Amino acid sequence: MARPLSEAKRDAILTAAAKLIATSGTGASTASIAKVAGVAEGTIFTYFATKDNLLNELFLEIETDLAQTMKIVFPTNSDPRERVWLIWDKLIDWGAANPTWCKVLRQLKVSDRITTETRRICNALFHESRDLVERSMAGRVDPERMTFYIDTVLIGLADITIDAVVISPKEQHEQLKRASFDLYWKGTAA
Amino acid sequence: MARPLSEAKRDAILTAAAKLIATSGTGASTASIAKVAGVAEGTIFTYFATKDNLLNELFLEIETDLAQTMKIVFPTNSDPRERVWLIWDKLIDWGAANPTWCKVLRQLKVSDRITTETRRICNALFHESRDLVERSMAGRVDPERMTFYIDTVLIGLADITIDAVVISPKEQHEQLKRASFDLYWKGTAA
């Protein structure tokens, strides 16, 4: 066999792409990505068929990592509030720890180069965590509003919080996290 | 230089730009914008020095319109909750009425082609309304959290709601508006 495809090189390309897309948007050129990744311009296309493909894979990669982060084993006897809090905590911390990825996500979410298929797959990744939240909220939330409060507001509010966290000094992170969670928990009560 | 002759032509260009940027992002070509606007390719550059300039002007234009919408004369004897509700109501309605502009805003907010100067000016536009909200919330919100709840969450949650409203059937609009306001009002209480 010849030189095998290198996972390291693939990652270098994705990392370089993330770095550049975070600051310049999807307009970042494949040439610049190759340069930052330390590979030849053509090499990008042995790992990704097209630039759009690269963009979609990057989106998938980041969302998968985020979804992974949210898969939590709850302590026994934890109450609903604690459970949602644990997820919230993880979510915001992930954002604070991966500011570049957050910026990339914001860029890619509004890009028409991410296919509906990719979006569908990503949504599915969060299915489990989502249902966990729903079960934890059941009973204390108006059922008519449940979908909106979980699928739209939860993710949205977390994004907002992450954005705020990323540009804040570290000592305020916990405070912001608590503030947004409080708002969400109190606000969603029937 | 004096004001360009045709205000109508300038508007046509901005409208065309909005339409195209909403769907294709800032990558929409000046040629395509000119075509949709019904003017020659070169004409764009008699109204806007560069494409970036056009983008910034468009951003400003939309934000100005939105800020205008939020300038409300409150009924005498209206209570704080009612006041914030009125602003909320206007905000969401504006989004529902201007879905294209909302999409444009989402694109431009994450673009590095909008200068910090432009962003600064836009922020200033909302100063008055912002203070109005602050005065209405004073007393019932933890002062430490006030800034975060107003400057970050209010706008952010409104955006989220607008996005949800835009893709929903009309008969759900009021419901969503109420749901998000309830969440915000109850959630921000100390």
Place this chain on the structure above:
Amino acid sequence: MARPLSEAKRDAILTAAAKLIATSGTGASTASIAKVAGVAEGTIFTYFATKDNLLNELFLEIETDLAQTMKIVFPTNSDPRERVWLIWDKLIDWGAANPTWCKVLRQLKVSDRITTETRRICNALFHESRDLVERSMAGRVDPERMTFYIDTVLIGLADITIDAVVISPKEQHEQLKRASFDLYWKGTAA
């Protein structure tokens, strides 16, 4: 109105393309064509949507010129042999006078970048001349072989002769022309 599209520039591009395709085939780069034509690389695409389009237009242009050449007004009382000879004469002379175009034709005829539609149009150009030949040959040629002798052999033999003429010294041109015509005329007799 702005600068009008320049027929001269279009011709310069086609001429440059012909020159380069004659020697390097359809692989001649658009950049090299632009350089030889004395225009910017981008200008090619204001005159031709794609390279394939340029290729097809070039093919059409050359074939049209050749078809024009073959539209002859015969002297009154000219006999069939003389008529076919006059066409033959024009055909070979055209080839001798336009060696570059001949080479281009040879390249483009075997290229899959010339569409069947273009080929159809070109065939139609020669319809009139073709029928003239058929009428002149009627009676002295086996009807079963007529199509083959006209549509396939006439054009083919002329091509062969032109190729030979192009690489021969001028004083042999008439000789070669006579030789191939004699072969054709005698050979096709029933």
Place this chain on the structure above:
Amino acid sequence: MARPLSEAKRDAILTAAAKLIATSGTGASTASIAKVAGVAEGTIFTYFATKDNLLNELFLEIETDLAQTMKIVFPTNSDPRERVWLIWDKLIDWGAANPTWCKVLRQLKVSDRITTETRRICNALFHESRDLVERSMAGRVDPERMTFYIDTVLIGLADITIDAVVISPKEQHEQLKRASFDLYWKGTAA
């Protein structure tokens, strides 16, 4: 360096190249050739130094096969006409049996990637058959026209006939072969 180990692999590459060049011209990529041949991309370059080298070898291979076909032992007491006919017969049949090779030949003949040296070698391959034809034609053809009729027209007319045969239903092959031979034989008579 000695002969590469696998003659079969070399043939597979040449066959694949022929198949692809017949349809796409010399622009067929070495990668696509490797794929069709069932070998690795790099393997092509252990058998052929460059793509141009592969092209030239392919040309040589096909022409050699054709030349082989034309080496005929004539029946004793065969007259001149019969001899030329036998060669003609073989020539056209070879074309009908090898349509892909014919298309390749047409592509390569007009390509500047086939060196003059390769062309010289190929011409030499047909020397014997050519002289056979010349001897058979001697006496009944104008000596001044002999070279043109044999070196240019014979091969050219055969090509034309082959092209026609290849696109015709099988039951017309003999007819076309006779028609073109008749034309040639009668046409070349002094």
Place this chain on the structure above:
DNA sequence: TATGAATGAGCCTTCATTCAT
């Protein structure tokens, strides 16, 4: 020797901008 990932020059095309009309 065979493999196929890696390379980077080069290709066609797009596009913001300029400028002749």
Place this chain on the structure above:
DNA sequence: AATGAATGAAGGCTCATTCAT
């Protein structure tokens, strides 16, 4: 001022060839 042809610097992608395995 308005037009749209002209420009040439990128951009995404392909490909012959090299080279590590």
